[in-house]
Amino acid sequence: MSLIEFNDVSFSYPNGFLAVDQVSFTIESGENVAIVGQNGAGKTTTVKMINGLIKPTSGKVYVNGKDTADYTTATLSREAGYVFQNPDDQIFHNTVRKEIEYGPRMLGFDEEKVQDLTQQAAHLARVEDYLEENPYNLPLSVRKFVTIASVLAMDTEILIFDEPTAGQDVAGLETLQHLLQQLQAMGKTAITITHDMDFVKTNFKKIFVMANKKLLRQVSPKALFQDRQLLEQAMLTQPFIMQLAEEIGLEDDILTIEDFVHAFSKNY
Amino acid sequence: MVMGLIDLKNVTYTYPLADEPSIKDFTYSFEQGKFYAILGANESGKTTLCNIIRGFIPDFFQGELTGEVLFNQEPLSHYTLSELAPYMGYVFQNPFNQITGARDNVFEEIAYGLENLGVAKGDIEKQVKDIMEMTNIMSLADKNPFELSGGQQQRVAFASILALSPDIFIIDEPTSQLDPQESERIFDIIHQLKNAGKTIILVEHKIELISEYADEVLVLEEGRLICSGKKHDVLSDISLKERQIDLPETTLLADALRKAGYNIPEKLITKEEMKAALMAHIKGVSQ
Amino acid sequence: MGEITLPKNRITTLYPLTKCAFSLLIVLVAITTFNIYGKLAILAAINLLAALSGVWQLFNQRLFKSVGILIVLITLLQTFFYPGHDVLFALGRFTATREGLTFALKLGLNLANIGGAIIWLFTVTTEKDFVLALEKQGMSAKASYVVLSTLQMVPVLKKQSQLIMKAQSARGVETEGNVFVRAKAFVPTLIPLVLSSIQGTEERALTLEARGFSLDRPKTYYYDIHPEPRDKMLVTATGILAVAYVIGKVVYWLWV
Numbered sequence A: 001m002s003l004i005e006f007n008d009v010s011f012s013y014p015n016g017f018l019a020v021d022q023v024s025f026t027i028e029s030g031e032n033v034a035i036v037g038q039n040g041a042g043k044t045t046t047v048k049m050i051n052g053l054i055k056p057t058s059g060k061v062y063v064n065g066k067d068t069a070d071y072t073t074a075t076l077s078r079e080a081g082y083v084f085q086n087p088d089d090q091i092f093h094n095t096v097r098k099e100i101e102y103g104p105r106m107l108g109f110d111e112e113k114v115q116d117l118t119q120q121a122a123h124l125a126r127v128e129d130y131l132e133e134n135p136y137n138l139p140l141s142v143r144k145f146v147t148i149a150s151v152l153a154m155d156t157e158i159l160i161f162d163e164p165t166a167g168q169d170v171a172g173l174e175t176l177q178h179l180l181q182q183l184q185a186m187g188k189t190a191i192t193i194t195h196d197m198d199f200v201k202t203n204f205k206k207i208f209v210m211a212n213k214k215l216l217r218q219v220s221p222k223a224l225f226q227d228r229q230l231l232e233q234a235m236l237t238q239p240f241i242m243q244l245a246e247e248i249g250l251e252d253d254i255l256t257i258e259d260f261v262h263a264f265s266k267n268y
Numbered sequence B: 001m002v003m004g005l006i007d008l009k010n011v012t013y014t015y016p017l018a019d020e021p022s023i024k025d026f027t028y029s030f031e032q033g034k035f036y037a038i039l040g041a042n043e044s045g046k047t048t049l050c051n052i053i054r055g056f057i058p059d060f061f062q063g064e065l066t067g068e069v070l071f072n073q074e075p076l077s078h079y080t081l082s083e084l085a086p087y088m089g090y091v092f093q094n095p096f097n098q099i100t101g102a103r104d105n106v107f108e109e110i111a112y113g114l115e116n117l118g119v120a121k122g123d124i125e126k127q128v129k130d131i132m133e134m135t136n137i138m139s140l141a142d143k144n145p146f147e148l149s150g151g152q153q154q155r156v157a158f159a160s161i162l163a164l165s166p167d168i169f170i171i172d173e174p175t176s177q178l179d180p181q182e183s184e185r186i187f188d189i190i191h192q193l194k195n196a197g198k199t200i201i202l203v204e205h206k207i208e209l210i211s212e213y214a215d216e217v218l219v220l221e222e223g224r225l226i227c228s229g230k231k232h233d234v235l236s237d238i239s240l241k242e243r244q245i246d247l248p249e250t251t252l253l254a255d256a257l258r259k260a261g262y263n264i265p266e267k268l269i270t271k272e273e274m275k276a277a278l279m280a281h282i283k284g285v286s287q
Numbered sequence C: 001m002g003e004i005t006l007p008k009n010r011i012t013t014l015y016p017l018t019k020c021a022f023s024l025l026i027v028l029v030a031i032t033t034f035n036i037y038g039k040l041a042i043l044a045a046i047n048l049l050a051a052l053s054g055v056w057q058l059f060n061q062r063l064f065k066s067v068g069i070l071i072v073l074i075t076l077l078q079t080f081f082y083p084g085h086d087v088l089f090a091l092g093r094f095t096a097t098r099e100g101l102t103f104a105l106k107l108g109l110n111l112a113n114i115g116g117a118i119i120w121l122f123t124v125t126t127e128k129d130f131v132l133a134l135e136k137q138g139m140s141a142k143a144s145y146v147v148l149s150t151l152q153m154v155p156v157l158k159k160q161s162q163l164i165m166k167a168q169s170a171r172g173v174e175t176e177g178n179v180f181v182r183a184k185a186f187v188p189t190l191i192p193l194v195l196s197s198i199q200g201t202e203e204r205a206l207t208l209e210a211r212g213f214s215l216d217r218p219k220t221y222y223y224d225i226h227p228e229p230r231d232k233m234l235v236t237a238t239g240i241l242a243v244a245y246v247i248g249k250v251v252y253w254l255w256v
Helices: A042-049 A096-106 A112-124 A140-152 A170-185 A197-203 A219-224 A226-235 A239-248 A258-267 B044-055 B108-118 B122-135 B150-162 B180-195 B207-213 B231-235 B238-243 B249-259 B270-286 C016-030 C035-054 C056-081 C098-124 C127-136 C141-169 C179-210 C229-255
Strands: A004-010 A018-027 A033-037 A058-063 A080-083 A159-162 A189-193 A206-211 A215-221 B006-014 B021-030 B037-038 B064-071 B089-090 B169-174 B199-203 B215-219 B224-229 C087-091 C094-097
Touching: A004 A042, A018 A058, A018 A215, A033 A042, A033 A170, A033 A197, A033 B215, A042 A159, A042 C016, A080 A140, A096 A112, A096 A140, A096 B224, A112 C141, A140 A170, A140 A258, A159 C179, A170 A189, A170 A197, A170 B249, A197 A219, A206 A219, A206 B270, A215 A219, A215 A226, A219 A226, A239 A258, A239 B249, A258 C127, B006 B044, B021 B064, B021 B224, B037 B044, B037 B207, B037 C127, B044 B064, B044 B089, B044 B169, B089 B150, B089 C179, B108 B122, B108 B150, B122 B150, B150 B180, B169 B180, B180 B199, B199 B231, B207 B231, B215 B231, B215 B238, B224 B231, B238 C056, B249 B270, C016 C035, C016 C127, C016 C229, C035 C056, C056 C094, C056 C098, C087 C098, C094 C098, C098 C127, C127 C141, C141 C179
Parallel strands: A033 A189, A033 A206, A080 A159, A159 A189, B037 B199, B037 B215, B089 B169, B169 B199
Antiparallel strands: A004 A018, A004 A058, A206 A215, B006 B021, B006 B064, B215 B224, C087 C094
């Protein structure tokens, strides 16, 4: 069985509003997946079903062999860590250290392991310098990393990031990139929702494209950005460099500046 | 030195309890009708600078402010925060916090500032309708502002400021919480402001937008103005990359092509400019 | 606010302060009437007023939800525990006394009458109109802002707290289950709620300034209400009635 399995999953709100429509997919242990699509495409609702924040109204979701319908979110939080889009919905301690320690403590790890995990998570999210600070004295972009660290410290096999790139500067994006690489090296499974196509093209090999409450395709970045119809359906735009390459008549599989220079020097 | 609309002279500001100033010896003259973009890493002082220009510092946030801040050659401190409302609009990063809560529908929310100014009822009606059309929120008129999406709330925030028709707009990362489609709508509004000849001071990470629309670019690093000037001069400066400043893809590509031995013209920052240069090169090669 | 549309009739369209005067008169009569039949008559009168205003059902729902449960509780407790000799019936070692029941009914009717007068007022008057009328009467703009924005923020905060609860459960806080489990989850929910609303307050205060909130000049009321001539008449009449009632009451006491 795969680590995460969605079988024909739909979700409608009590008022009848359909948010996710018959989605099926599997994610294997150690995969690093991006989910893209317009707002309202059903991305957040889909990932919330992985840790049971939302239970499917029809279909089945299995995480590590567990049918999520049979478990509470608190129990599923041992399998999948979820970083909310808005850090302020999550933070409730007066120092960054206490905030990070909270998760592993709740999971009942011994003190030594709590300290180890806290240290490691703070290091990965690059918030070590802020450990004794009050999170609310830090800017929003740093608070987001505090929440990332506090979820990392729970040492779950699966990590879900909802819009981590929003409002980040160059340094913040670099930290995220490094973090995803480290998680891969540790054999973790990561799922990231993002609108940032430049971030997608450099950090993921597998992309789930969602539109209109459905999962349209699972593709590689090149396949996604070459497929005009798919881009249009999901209301996504090509990365700048690819647009430019096409406009001056270069090949259509150019994703990076290096690709561009290479193709350009081959032709001209 | 030429006197501008807003002049800052040797401004240094330290937040209460902070060890170090957030803005250090800042001198700049903002002129009427220009579009200024402020760049810099997070915590480099961009928002603080906006707060100084609008007078929130030192009026609302305490701390130590030295140097001069002049508005129309007059010290900004001669005005109260509310007195500045018809002259300087401010749009914040967080859409939700800009809903006043004083009114329970979008139309009255937008009219709220005009009510406070004592504008006649008939004029309010007309002005609010015009603004709602411009910002494309006519269909939201009867909705409760708290029940809107973040993007819609941000458009309501813009509309509420626009209703006061200030000449100066200070806009702090208006799209960082929004998705691409909603961001696009906000950019459209900012573009309309520019066309209407407003003075715009914008903090924004989305560099491609800035390279397209801004006139001047200011770069902050740890509270210091490290570079400023016409956008073509600043944004084509590849040395800023090492200082963690996001540069347009065109600048990065131009640098890579130059390193590969191509003779790319200086000061290209937009895609169209790059395309023209490359097409010229291709034409030269094929002849 | 604004969820239930008021029926438009002669009573609901009265100026808020007129309705407020009615309500105050009822409260005055209620607190000075000690006879149980008198109290019942007042309750009937309030019900009649609610029916005439076209909100009888809604009024009673609200009355029950706010003071109804309290009244039931008081009646039970006082009937059994108020010291008395006239035993009505017994349940095990507890005896219900007539004195207890009478005391409980009086207390309960007082609550229903005073509560009812106020609930009727806010069932036939929107908070928006009421606050606006007070502001025009000289209440500070700051006070009216506080009232209106608080009313608007309640549903927003409720939604926010549900979201925070979810975020906490994703970090291993058990939020599903019995009362004790949920009570334990409550504190971690409360703190981010308070902190993020404090954070928002600062920006909201600046937003208000950016809309000219503290300008010292006459404001326009885009949404406006005015007292009609009949409002003036009714308020005067209510005032005269109140004075007459007080004089009558005093005279009655002195004579009897």
